Amino acid sequence: YLFAMQIKRDLHIGTLLCSDNTAALLASYIVQAEIGDYLESYNNNPSYLGGKKFFPHQTAEHEIRIMNFHKNHVGQLSADADLNLLDIARKVELYGIKMHPAKDHEQVNLNLSVAHMGILVFQNITKINTFSWAKIRKLSFKRKKFLIKLQPEGYGYYKDTVEFYFDTRDECKNFWKKCIEYHAFFRCVTIKRTQRSRSKLLTRGSSFRYNGRTQKEVVEYAREHYVKNRTFTR
Known part of the structure; x- marks a missing residue:
């Protein structure tokens, strides 16, 4: 149910990028979960959507x-509609993808995103490249x-270090932090909790760690x- 609520929110604010047809299908499952079956008394008038x-x-x-x-969802319980909503959402290519505007070394406008498989590069919403975690040796930012920084066998078309530019240092740092979090969450078995030193006199760069x-x-x-079957109030 909570996942379904998240999909509903993401669809509403526009962060779930999908076609108009898919958006309408997702919305129809939300309607089924909230008000139940379509009734003949609605007379083919969508005003019942309020x-x-x-x-x-x-x-x-x-x-x-x-x-x-x-109209096609007659008979589905709210829980069934929630499951169908999630099933459609998980098949959306850009599900879970949040775009971060950036530029490459030639000042071409791009969008970067981080996902379970690595760092994705988009032109508008078309994916043009993927830097998988296995190909990445190091991630860093400077202003x-x-x-x-790529592994030696992962260069391909690129040089050993690929550069992207953000509008501000904070945007750049925030994206770097997201990458650190995603890499740690999806690639590590466990995270070793280390106590930070109180002295910052000898510290260089960011001390951010995923915990x-x-x-x-x-x-x-x-x-x-x-x-199983935990009870809750919708």
């Missing part, structure tokens, strides 16, 4: 499409410049503490 906005730039045409999809649980630890915890 003018609710499910995604940005929603139009009257989209509402008709949502209604037509909703507005974000640097990816949360890893994917492996979360999966193991969920498996050990699994509760």
Whole structure:
């Protein structure tokens, strides 16, 4: 249910990037979960949706499409609609992808994103390259410049270090921190908690470290503490 709520929010604010048809289909499952079956008394009029906005730039045409999809969900319980919502969302190519505007060394506008497999490079919303974690030797930043140092066998078209530029140092640092978090979560078995030194006189660069649980630890915890059919209020 909480995952479904997250999808609903991401769709509403526009961070879940998908086609209009997919957005309408997702919205139809939200409608099914919230108000139940489509009724003949609605008379093919999407006004029963109450003018609710499910995604940005929603139009009257989209509402008709949502209604037509909703007609196909008769009989689905709220929990079933939630599961179908998640099933559609997980197949969206850009699900979980958050774009970060940047430029390459030739000042070409790009979008960077970090995901479970590595760092992704987009032109608009078209993916043009992937730097997998296995190919990355080191990640660093210097002011507005974000640097990816590649493994010797991972150069390919690129030189050993690839540079991208952000508008501000804070944007660059924040993206670097996200990369550190993603790498630690998806690639590490566990995280060794180290106590930071109180003295910063000899410290250079950022002292940021990821101290949360890893994917492996979360999966193991969920498996050990699994509760079937937990009751809750929607």
